[in-house]
Amino acid sequence: MVAFVNLISGKWAIPILYRLIVEGRPVRFGELQRAAAPITQKELTRHLRLFEEQGLVTRTVHPEMPPRVEYTITDLGRTLQPTLDSLAAWMRTHGATLSHTK
Template identity: 75%
Template sequence: MIRFGKLQRAIGPITQKELTKQLRSFEKRGLVMRTVYPEMPPRVEYCVTDLGRTLKPTLDSLAHWMTEHREQLIQESTSSTESAESSLKMISASGSRTLTGNDK
């Protein structure tokens, strides 16, 4: 079992709203079990179900792949960000003019 706050701190930068949304989705699919304790302040704990545990080999493999290709993934992410920034600059430079397929 793991408490919500500890889980949020462990997985890094994620909003409470997004983590709650993801955990509720996992709960709906039977991957985690949610337990709410009627205390003040409220306490909520999550536990991976037997079905959720069947994903461990797949997730371990994905984590290994991501570690192996970390540098390339970071490079691609940076390239995508630079491309998006260039597009925004181009749009800003064009002012309110609408770009069409004939614009170069």
């Protein structure tokens, strides 16, 4: 369980993975950055590299000028969808009752 929490613990991890799962197609870096705004380029790059190392995302560089880079969720990454769906459902049901401290 600790390894799973470490994998998705970053502020942007779930939004990035969920976007790739929902899209179900190759997504360009800029599109991911806009979808997860206001994430920085550095932070998005860090997360995508981690997900690629873990086998959750594949990175494809197209030999064009300028280079076009696309990210796709892998079959392994897609297996996270039921878990992320259940977390989203739990938040819809219980989020309002959580104590929000600043």
